[in-house]
Amino acid sequence: MASLPPIERYTPLPDVTLYRLPMQVFPSGFVGYAYVLLGLDVPTLIDTGSGFGRSTQDLLDGMRALNDEYGEPFQPTDIKRILITHGHVDHMGGLADMLRVTGGAPVGIHPLDRRVLTNYEERVVVATKNLHIYLERAGLSPERLAQMIDMYGFSKQHVRSVSVDFMLEEGQPLMGLHFYHVPGHCSGQVAIRIGDTLLSADHILARTSPHLAAESITHHTGVSHYRESLKKIACLPGITLTLGGHEEPIEDVYERIKHLQQRLDLKAERILDIIRSAGRPLTISDISKQLYQDKRGFDVLLALQEAGAHVEYLYDRGYLAIANLDEVQAKPNPALLYSIL
Ligand SMILES: [Zn+2]
Numbered sequence: 155m156a157s158l159p160p161i162e163r164y165t166p167l168p169d170v171t172l173y174r175l176p177m178q179v180f181p182s183g184f185v186g187y188a189y190v191l192l193g194l195d196v197p198t199l200i201d202t203g204s205g206f207g208r209s210t211q212d213l214l215d216g217m218r219a220l221n222d223e224y225g226e227p228f229q230p231t232d233i234k235r236i237l238i239t240h241g242h243v244d245h246m247g248g249l250a251d252m253l254r255v256t257g258g259a260p261v262g263i264h265p266l267d268r269r270v271l272t273n274y275e276e277r278v279v280v281a282t283k284n285l286h287i288y289l290e291r292a293g294l295s296p297e298r299l300a301q302m303i304d305m306y307g308f309s310k311q312h313v314r315s316v317s318v319d320f321m322l323e324e325g326q327p328l329m330g331l332h333f334y335h336v337p338g339h340c341s342g343q344v345a346i347r348i349g350d351t352l353l354s355a356d357h358i359l360a361r362t363s364p365h366l367a368a369e370s371i372t373h374h375t376g377v378s379h380y381r382e383s384l385k386k387i388a389c390l391p392g393i394t395l396t397l398g399g400h401e402e403p404i405e406d407v408y409e410r411i412k413h414l415q416q417r418l419d420l421k422a423e424r425i426l427d428i429i430r431s432a433g434r435p436l437t438i439s440d441i442s443k444q445l446y447q448d449k450r451g452f453d454v455l456l457a458l459q460e461a462g463a464h465v466e467y468l469y470d471r472g473y474l475a476i477a478n479l480d481e482v483q484a485k486p487n488p489a490l491l492y493s494i495l
C-alpha cells in the first residue's frame with residue numbers, strides 16, 4: 155500500500171490548532187488533504203476526501219491519530235461542523251460517510267456549489283449533457299466522444315445528494331474564518347483565511363496549475379474567472395502560509411501566483427503558435443493533442459477541457475475567429491474550427 159505524507163500540525167491563531175490529514179483520494183495514488191480545526195467554538199472539518207476506495211478510512215485514521223499521537227481530547231464523532239471548499243468529488247465525495255460518523259454535523263459550502271451537494275444526481279445529468287455538446291463542438295469522433303462520456307460518469311457513481319445547512323459567503327466571517335470566493339477551477343471554490351494562514355483548496359497549489367475547464371460546460375469556471383481569482387488573493391496582504399487541498403505547503407503565495415499567471419500567458423501564446431504554424435484552422439481537439447501530448451485515459455478528457463478553457467479565453471478577447479461559420483449556421487452542433495483573427 156502506498157504510504158501517505160505525514161499529518162501536519164499548525165497554529166494559525168494563538169488558541170486554534172489546525173491539522174492537515176492526508177488521504178488517498180483516488181486509487182491511482184492521488185493524495186488529497188482534509189483539515190481539522192480545534193479551538194474554535196466547535197471542532198470543524200474542512201473537506202471530506204472522495205469517499206472512494208480507502209479515502210474515508212484514511213480520514214478516520216487521521217482523525218483518530220489526533221488523540222492517539224497528538225494527545226488531543228478529540229474523536230471523529232466530536233466534529234460539529236463541516237465546510238466544503240468546492241464541489242469536486244475528491245473534496246466532497248466522502249461527505250455522506252462523514253455525516254454518518256458525526257451524526258449529521260451541519261454542512262456549509264459556497265452558494266454556487268450548493269446544488270452539487272443537494273442535487274447531485276441532477277447535476278451529473280446536466281453536466282454530462284453540457285460536456286457532450288462541448289466535446290461534439292471540440293471535434294471528437296462519435297466513438298471517442300462515447301469513451302470520454304463513459305469515463306466522466308465513472309468517478310461520480312458512488313456520490314449521493316445530501317442537505318446543506320449554511321452558506322460560506324465572502325464578507326461573512328465565521329468564528330474568525332474568512333471566506334474568499336475564488337471561482338475558476340470550480341464555480342463555488344472558496345479559499346479560507348485563518349489569521350495569516352490561507353487554506354487555498356485547489357485554487358492555488360504548490361506544483362501544478364489547477365485544472366480549468368471551459369465555462370461553456372459549467373458557469374463560473376474557466377480562465378477569465380481564474381485570473382480574477384488569482385488577483386483577489388494577490389491583493390490580500392500578510393499571508394505567511396498557504397495550505398492546499400493537494401501537494402506541499404506554499405511559503406510565498408504571492409510569488410506562486412505570479413508564476414501561475416505567467417503559465418497562463420504562456421499557454422495562450424502557445425495556442426496561438428499552434429494555430430499559426432498549422433497554417434489552417436484547428437478544432438479544440440486538434441489543439442489539445444498538440445498542447446498536451448502523450449495523454450492517456452481520463453487525462454485526455456482533462457486535456458480537452460483545459461485546451462477549451464484557453465481557446466474560449468482567447469476567442470472572448472478577439473484573438474481567434476471561427477473559420478467555418480457557414481457550417482455553424484447550417485448544422486445543429488458542428489465542430490468549431492478556429493483561426494487567428
Ligand atoms: Zn478541485
Ligand SMILES: [Zn+2]
Pocket residue numbers: 186242244245356399400
Ligand atoms: Zn482536488
